[in-house]
Amino acid sequence: EIVLTQSPGTLSLSPGERATLSCRASQSISSNYLAWYQQKPGQAPRLLIFGASSRATGIPDRFGGSGSGTDFTLTISRLEPEDFAVYYCQQYGNSPRTFGQGTKLEIK
Amino acid sequence: EVHLVESGGGLVKPGGSLRLSCAASGFIFSSYSINWVRQAPGKGLEWVSSISSSGNFIYYADSVKGRFTISRDNAKNSLYLQMNNLRAEDTAVYYCARASIEAFDYWGQGTLVAVSS
Numbered sequence: 291e292i293v294l295t296q297s298p299g300t301l302s303l304s305p306g307e308r309a310t311l312s313c314r315a316s317q318s319i320s321s322n323y324l325a326w327y328q329q330k331p332g333q334a335p336r337l338l339i340f341g342a343s344s345r346a347t348g349i350p351d352r353f354g355g356s357g358s359g360t361d362f363t364l365t366i367s368r369l370e371p372e373d374f375a376v377y378y379c380q381q382y383g384n385s386p387r388t389f390g391q392g393t394k395l396e397i398k
Numbered sequence: 399e400v401h402l403v404e405s406g407g408g409l410v411k412p413g414g415s416l417r418l419s420c421a422a423s424g425f426i427f428s429s430y431s432i433n434w435v436r437q438a439p440g441k442g443l444e445w446v447s448s449i450s451s452s453g454n455f456i457y458y459a460d461s462v463k464g465r466f467t468i469s470r471d472n473a474k475n476s477l478y479l480q481m482n483n484l485r486a487e488d489t490a491v492y493y494c495a496r497a498s499i500e501a502f503d504y505w506g507q508g509t510l511v512a513v514s515s
Contacts, residue, residue: 325501327443334493334505335435335443346500378443382501385457387433389443 292317292381296390302398309366311393313379318359323383326355326364329392330375338377339364371397400424400504402494407509414484414513420477420494420506428452428472431497434479436490437508444490447479448497462488484513 293316303309313324322342327335337346339355342362352367366373374397379390406418420432434446447458447468456468467480477494489512495502 323501327502329443334507335495335502336505337501337503340499340501340503344500346503380443380501382497385448386459387445387448389445392442 291386292319292384292388294379294381294388294390296377296379296393298393299391300394300396302396303369304398305369305371307369309364309369309373309395311364311377311395313357313362313364313390315360315362315381319362319381320383322358323381324355324357324362325380325382326353327378327380328373328375329378335378366395369395400496402496402504402506404492404494404506404509407492407511409512409514410484411515412485412513415480415482416484416511418479418481418492418509418511420479422475422477422494422496425496425504427470427475431455432470432477433495433497433502434468434477435493435495435502435505436488436511437493438487438490441490446492449477481511484511486513489513 295314297312324342326339329335343355354365376392378392401423403421431450433448449468465483469478491508493508494506496504
């Protein structure tokens with residue numbers, strides 16, 4: 291099983307700032323099958339990034355994904371008020387599909 | 399527009415059973431693998447099970463293997479999760495999620511399963 295470790299656990303920033311979230315895998319993720327999801331309280335997760343760096347339909351270009359192998363990053367270039375939420379990474383190249391434990395992005 | 403709607407959640411005693419359903423619309427259901435993902439209160443996401451488009455390939459998390467059974471009816475555009483021998487640690491919101499090359503691209507709103515005496 292591929293274990294995904296996200297850091298930091300909580301990130302406190304202000305609107306307009308840049309956010310950098312990390313996801314590290316216990317082994318290399320095949321074909322960069324790494325996704326990022328955003329989840330707000332009481333809502334289902336929403337796909338942001340797939341294939342490590344491709345934005346899902348309708349996702350603003352302030353969201354960017356990068357990385358390969360075992361180290362991946364989600365960057366939000368300029369935080370909007372609606373971006374404060376919990377973010378999860380997921381690998382979907384191997385079974386079982388696994389998620390990271392999440393990073394909570396909170397308003398400073 | 400793609401829609402996934404879960405139902406069947408509720409309160410059940412330890413050792414009991416429950417069957418969840420996921421009704422799909424807005425896409426060719428028989429062309430996609432579908433997954434169940436759960437989230438315990440205040441916790442992160444946990445993948446539970448997946449089923450291929452034809453139903454021929456099925457996978458389970460170790461935590462539910464032998465107790466949960468995933469199935470689908472492509473004629474009814476529906477996915478199911480039969481949950482037996484439920485435990486307190488199975489308490490969670492259960493989501494169905496469509497899988498594509500774009501990861502889990504659409505999710506339902508979830509249904510709450512509470513296991514308690």
